Amino acid sequence: MSEKFEPVIIGFTCNWCSYRAADMAGTARMKYAPNIRLIRLMCSGRLDPTFVLKAFAGGADAVLISGCHPGDCHYVEQNYKALRRFHLLRRYLTQMGIEPARVKLVWASAAEGAILADTINKYVEEVRALGPLNWPTMEVKLFSAPVEEEVAA
Amino acid sequence: MTKNEKPKFAMYWADSCGGCEIAVLNIHEKILDVDANFDVVFWPVAMDAKYKDVEAMEDASILLTLWNGAIHSAEHAHVAKLLRKKSKLLVAFGSCACEGCIPALINLSNRTEMFDTAFSTLSTDNPDNIRPQTSVTVPEGVITLPEMYSVVRTLDQIVTVDYYMPGCPPESHQIAAVIDLVVQVLQGKAELPPAGSVIGAGGSTVCDDCPRKRNVKKITKFNRIQFIKPDPELCLLEQGILCSGPATRNGCQAKCPSAGSPCIGCYGPAEGVVDYGARLMTAIASVIDSNDPDVIDQILDGIPDPAGQLYRFNMAGSLLRASKAAWQGK
Numbered sequence: 001m002s003e004k005f006e007p008v009i010i011g012f013t014c015n016w017c018s019y020r021a022a023d024m025a026g027t028a029r030m031k032y033a034p035n036i037r038l039i040r041l042m043c044s045g046r047l048d049p050t051f052v053l054k055a056f057a058g059g060a061d062a063v064l065i066s067g068c069h070p071g072d073c074h075y076v077e078q079n080y081k082a083l084r085r086f087h088l089l090r091r092y093l094t095q096m097g098i099e100p101a102r103v104k105l106v107w108a109s110a111a112e113g114a115i116l117a118d119t120i121n122k123y124v125e126e127v128r129a130l131g132p133l134n135w136p137t138m139e140v141k142l143f144s145a146p147v148e149e150e151v152a153a
Numbered sequence: 154m155t156k157n158e159k160p161k162f163a164m165y166w167a168d169s170c171g172g173c174e175i176a177v178l179n180i181h182e183k184i185l186d187v188d189a190n191f192d193v194v195f196w197p198v199a200m201d202a203k204y205k206d207v208e209a210m211e212d213a214s215i216l217l218t219l220w221n222g223a224i225h226s227a228e229h230a231h232v233a234k235l236l237r238k239k240s241k242l243l244v245a246f247g248s249c250a251c252e253g254c255i256p257a258l259i260n261l262s263n264r265t266e267m268f269d270t271a272f273s274t275l276s277t278d279n280p281d282n283i284r285p286q287t288s289v290t291v292p293e294g295v296i297t298l299p300e301m302y303s304v305v306r307t308l309d310q311i312v313t314v315d316y317y318m319p320g321c322p323p324e325s326h327q328i329a330a331v332i333d334l335v336v337q338v339l340q341g342k343a344e345l346p347p348a349g350s351v352i353g354a355g356g357s358t359v360c361d362d363c364p365r366k367r368n369v370k371k372i373t374k375f376n377r378i379q380f381i382k383p384d385p386e387l388c389l390l391e392q393g394i395l396c397s398g399p400a401t402r403n404g405c406q407a408k409c410p411s412a413g414s415p416c417i418g419c420y421g422p423a424e425g426v427v428d429y430g431a432r433l434m435t436a437i438a439s440v441i442d443s444n445d446p447d448v449i450d451q452i453l454d455g456i457p458d459p460a461g462q463l464y465r466f467n468m469a470g471s472l473l474r475a476s477k478a479a480w481q482g483k
Contacts, residue, residue: 045439049431053472070444081439087449088438088459092430095261095460097477135473136480 007061007127011038011120012047016074017110018066024113032117033124036064043067045078049089052103056093056135062102062127066116069107079107099130160216160339162191163207164246165236166198167222167229168256168305173247174198174221176322180329190336191217195236204232210239217335219246219318223256223469224306228299237312242345244352248321250308252421252429253469255321257305260468260475261460264303264482303482304475305468316346318353321419321466324405327353351424354404358423359416362407363398365389371442375455378415389415390437393455395462399436400429418466428472430463 013019019040025032041047044067052063065086067079083105090100104123108116166174178184187193194215195202218240224230237243248254259267272279288297308314318331331353337343346352355362367388376393383389389396389410397418398410409416422429443449456462464471474480 049434050428050472053428053431057472057474077444080444083444083446084438084441084449085434087446087453088434088456089431091453091456092434092459092463095458095476096473098473 005128005132007035007124007130007132008059009036009062009064009120009124009127010051010055010060011036011064011066012041012044012051013038014044014067014074014079015040015042017068017072018106018108018116020110021066021108021113021116024110025117026113028113030114030117032120035124035127036120043073043075043078044082045073045075047082047085049085049092052089056098056102056133059135061130061133062104062123064104064106064120064123066106066108069109072109098133098135101126101130102133159190159192161194161210161214162187163193163195163215163218163236163240164198165195165218165220165222165232167220167232167249167308168225169222169247169249170255171198172322173219173249176247176320176325177219177328179325180332181325183329183332186332186336190339204235207235207239212238213241215240217242217244219244220250220308220314221247221322223249223253224302224308224311225256225259226299226301230302230311231299233308233311242315243308243312244316244318245308245314246318247323248319248419248421248466250314251317251319251470252467253305253307254419254466257307257467257469258461258465260305260479262476263478264301266478267301267303304479306474307469310469315348317349317351319351319402319419319421320354320405323353324408327404351402354402354420356424357403359398359401359403359405359407359410359420362403362405363388363410363416364407365410367391370440372437372440372452373442374452383413385413390440395437395456397433397465400426400432421466421470429467430460430471433463434459 013022022038044065047065055063065082067082068074070079073079086105090103093103094100106119193200195207218236220236220243224233245251249256268284272284273282285298287300288295334343338345365388366386368391370391372393374393375395378394383392383394394415396410396415398416400423401416401418402420402423404420422432426432441449441452443452
């Protein structure tokens with residue numbers, strides 16, 4: 001494998017801020033790394049940690065979560081819930097052997113297209129430095145020790 | 154074994170504690186219904202039988218097999234495949250078979266650490282530091298042991314499972330109800346639920362059955378039950394005691410919170426929950442009463458072992474299944 005490692009990052013963006021920021025970056029023809037795959041949620045508070053775990057189990061190298069700045073949530077305070085979950089999630093991931101830097105939480109308003117693009121670019125390089133996660137995917141039935149022979153008839 | 158025309162019944166234990174078997178016996182005189190309606194052909198904890206007896210049976214000749222225990226060794230995997238082949242209905246019986254339960258907490262460590270803990274800790278008398286080997290030559294010949302896997306798996310990660318019956322152990326009244334149902338099906342009075350269903354449990358959460366009073370939750374500190382005297386009427390989570398009720402399937406009649414002890418989640422994920430711990434994370438983190446990252450971290454220090462706490466019964470059945478240390482082997 002001499003090919004350069006291209007990280008796969010899943011980005012969860014809020015409909016009211018960061019998704020629009022990404023949209024704005026696109027409209028303004030600002031370039032950001034294609035390593036990130038953005039998924040729009042209605043709010044960062046909609047981010048069930050299940051989504052992050054599913055991303056890792058499905059082959060993602062990192063997950064970026066973005067929402068409105070504190071105090072600016074379209075739904076009053078749901079971004080704070082995202083913040084609290086993020087802190088607990090990171091502790092769990094560390095115990096599972098996943099570097100906490102593989103999840104990142106950023107605040108980006110709808111006007112911050114350039115900032116978001118820059119954050120994404122920097123994060124891609126950070127994850128590149130961490131290397132691939134290669135979590136055994138859900139399709140791999142069994143980890144480690146192989147299950148031996150089929151039962152004879 | 155073919156002394157009559159009764160349908161055949163089997164029960165097996167893999168990586169488990171034996172509590173599931175006790176729970177089956179706890180159905181009291183209902184156990185006589187099992188005997189009246191079934192021919193018990195294989196049940197290592199209750200009667201003598203050899204794997205070769207099972208191997209000699211015709212495929213799908215056992216009507217009902219209750220499987221308790223997780224898959225932790227080559228032997229467990231072998232018998233799982235064997236019993237799958239010989240059984241019409243294979244039920245993952247109890248939390249270990251459904252989602253890994255306590256044995257699956259070993260998925261936070263690697264195999265070397267597991268053996269070290271079992272064979273070299275202070276309480277173990279093992280001066281030669283002996284470890285179990287899969288094959289040892291002695292004067293009389295070669296003796297073998299099944300290989301231990303470094304990752305504990307659920308039954309349905311090895312073979313197809315027809316029904317899931319959660320609980321650690323399943324409540325006896327639920328077992329009795331399931332046996333009643335199977336007997337009725339045999340008599341043509343009822344139909345089996347769709348394959349893959351969870352049986353012997355509710356479709357909601359423990360909170361739904363919990364008699365405690367609930368208000369708006371705001372947690373400023375996580376307490377441990379042994380250090381405080383909880384209010385007997387109020388929701389335990391509101392008192393800062395980590396209660397797993399919000400994520401856990403009902404079916405137990407909320408016995409623990411009713412008795413003053415928090416739900417620890419033995420009935421597994423509630424209906425529709427993909428990852429049990431993630432659901433619990435969502436529920437408990439969102440009610441932390443602070444918007445300041447530092448204070449949030451301080452409050453979270455009150456949960457010293459999040460993986461063990463959030464996935465106490467569900468590690469093998471979770472999305473990540475095992476820590477990197479475990480799946481890397483060794």
